[in-house]
Amino acid sequence: MHGRAQEPAAQNEELNEFLARQEEKTFLRFLTCGSVDDGKSTLIGRLLYDTKLILEDQLATLESDSRKYGTAGADIDFALLVDGLEAEREQGITIDVAYRFFATDSRKFIVADTPGHEQYTRNMATGASTADLAIVLVDARQGILTQTRRHTFIASLLGIRHVVLAVNKIDLVDFDQAVFDRLVEEYRSFAAEMNFATLTPIPMSAKLGDNVTMRSPKTVWHQGPTLLEYLEAVQVDDDLMAKPFRLPVQYVNRPNADFRGFCGTIASGAIAEGDEIVVARSGRRTKVKRIVTADGDLPRAEAGRAVTILLADEVDASRGDMLVAAAARPEVADQFAANIVWFDEHALVPGRSYLLRTETDQVPASITDIRHRVDVNSFAHEAARTLEINEVGLCHLSTQAPIVFDAYAENRATGAFVLVDRMTNRTVGTGTIEHALRRASNIHWQDLDIDRAARAAAKHQAPHVLWFTGLSGSGKSTIANLLEKKLHASGRHTYLLDGDNVRHGLNRDLGFTEADRVENIRRVSEVARLMTDAGLIVLVSFISPFRAERRMAREMMAESEFVEIFVDTPFEECARRDPKGLYAKALKGKIKNFTGVDSPYEEPENAEIHLHTTGRAPEELVEEIAAWLDGRSR
Structure with a gap:
């Protein structure tokens, strides 16, 4: 009886010892990347199989799936372990990022299997953003390809310091050392400038397990480690604890008047009760009163811990702000330089407004300048006006409000962001911040005694921007001109900005590429804003084909000040009128990037005034606008 009573206790002790050993193991996050069909998924499947981490039912399913989808003949297709989507299995490609956890006696791992296809570069960047190490696979028969170079560069850009060059399918070149040595030399030559801490080449066959x-035994000439030996031994720079304290505020918890806690996960550093900290955006100093967790209060918390911090003073902070070490504060700026990886089929265009999202914050932002684009083959810096899909460039950005950040090289958690298309909500790019821009540090807003309200009052009118948009030949300029005459005759103070006229002066340096059109509208919007400051009613007659730029113009103005007027004339009617002979030339291919022909026009979705012009005289349309304005002023 007594002996049997000891069994549960012994089992519990054994279990506790096992759990304690697991807690003591180090953690390694790594990803597999490279070009299409280099064997990334197969390699991960082989790792899981050889480390005996596949359950019997999983193995049975894998054998069945191998017969149905496999590309390995009668053998097991290990790629199917991680290519979990039906579309992936049917096409034999990896589309999404597949994460797998496994552990050995020495270490715990999270591996991200990322797609090789160029169109899924965004998914590769997602996997790289949290990885410590990259396994770059190269097909021994195909050698170093463009996607190999692109993935290596992105890995470097996103802060990965350790690389394994896995020369895969070495069995298909008869385990030839000369082939291996040639590929290693080629890879080292272009990766040298990326300053990886370690670069370890390994010849292997993921399919056969070599x-x-x-x-x-077929690569006796290889004196280095096996892949698993290397993964278990490599020392990555896990220095989050050595970095300054950073807590991005994700939520402010105030269940009652006596409790106001700032919730989030500590991104770096450590914090203790009584420590002095700063609210980064405002610069307000205070001290830590309590550190609350789900397990109770702690005297100290470190990076990676989810906490709620109570402060000694009432301070103004909300989601998107950051609590930071008082002695090591981050940057707070609205202009900075960043490396951007562009994902979207529509090019990145300077001047266009995007949403910039950090871990907890979001703010409208635009690219003010593309300093250079990086050629992923030569890594040369090239001049560029735009960034196309999967291109990488160093850009200058401006945000509508200051954000809190560190340089990405100093802190990956607080130095990264994504860009989101404001119309579609698609993630279109990712960025790593280099440094703040100081070019405007000596420029401040000058307080003026006469403000916009005073100027408008002197003119006895409310300033507005009447923004006419429509195809070339739709009648915008005619209607705007007649409306200004009517407003002027009634004693209103106005100014008409016409697209053709502005291009003779302010915008004479701009062409008709998408980037130039965006800059054209940005400049005109800035001028219109200054004119409304002067108390004027500004009539703007521009094709302004893109919704994003019309939205940018709207957001520059005061609330309810921007009135979008859609001059809706069918393309066929505009082409028939063709007052400047432009449609005829465009349809013959003599004019490029002509709106409505080979460049899109994005119709307004919620214009304040929608003018259907077919069968109606300009004077009638002007009366419709005037009636709308009179109704609004009452």
Whole structure:
């Protein structure tokens, strides 16, 4: 009886010891990347299989799926372990990022299997953003390809310091050392400037298992480790604790008047009760009163811990702000330089407004300048006006409000962001911040005694921007001109900005590419804003084909000040009128990037005034606008 009573206790002790050993193991996050069909998914499947981390039912399913979808003949297709989507299995490609957890006696791992296809570069960047190490696979038969270079560069850009060059399918070149040595030399030559801390080449066959977990007798010339030996031994720079304290505020918890806690996960550093900290955006100093967690109060908390911090003073902070070490504060700026990886089929265009999202904050932002684009083959810096899909460039950005950040090289958690298309809500790019821009540090807003309200009152009118948009030949300029005459005759103070006229002066340096059109509208919007400051009613007659730029113009103005007027004339009617002979030339291919022909026009979705012009005289349309304005002023 007594002996049997000891069994549960012994089992519990054994279990506790096992759990304690697991807690003591170090953690390594890594990803597999490279070009299409280099064997990334197969390699991960082989790792899981050889480390005996596949359950019997999983193995049975894998064998069945291999017969249905596999590309390995009668053998097991290990790629199917991680290519979990039906579309992936049917096409034999990886589309999404697949994460797998596994552990050995020495270490715990999270591996991200990322797509090789160029169109899924965004998914590769997602996997790289949290990885400590990259396994770059190269097909021994195909050699170093463009996507190999692109993935290596993105890995470097996103802060990965350790790389394994996995020369895969070495069995298909008869385990030839000369092939291996040639590929290693080629890879080292272009990766040298990326300053990886370690670069370890390994010849392997993911399909057969050579040098994955066991040494291959067919590569006796390879004196280095197997892949698993290397993954278990590599020392990554896990220095989050050594970095300054950063807590991005994700939520302010105030269940009652006596409790106001700032919730989030500590991104770096450590914090203790009584420590002095700063609210980064405002610069307000205070001290830590309590550190609350789900397990109770703690005297101290470190990076990676989810906490709620109570402060000694009532301070103004909300989601998107950051609590930081008082002695090591981050940057707070609305202009900075960043490396951007562009994902979207529509090019990045300077001047266009995007949403910039950090871990907890979001703010409208635009690219003010593309300093250079990086050629992923030569890594040369090239002049560029735009960034196309999967291109990388160093850009200058301006945000509508200051954001809190560190340089990405100093802190990956607080130095990264994504860009989101404001119309579609698609993630269109990712960025890593280099440094704040100081070019405007000596420029401040000058307080003026006469403000816009005083100027408008002197003119006895409310300033407005009447923004006419429509195809070339739709009648915008005619209607705007007649409306200004009517307003002027009634004693209103106005100014008409016409697209053709502005291009003779202010915008004479701009062409008709998408980037130039965006800059054209940005400049005109800035001028219109200054004119409304002067108390004027500004009539703007521009094709302004893109919704994003019309929205940018709207957001520059005061609330309810912007009135969008859609002059809706069918394309066929505009082409028939063709007052300047432009449609005829465009349809013959003599004019490029002509709106409505080979460049899109995005119709307004919620214009304040929608003018259907077919069968109506300009004077009638002007009366419709005037009636709308009179109704609004009452």
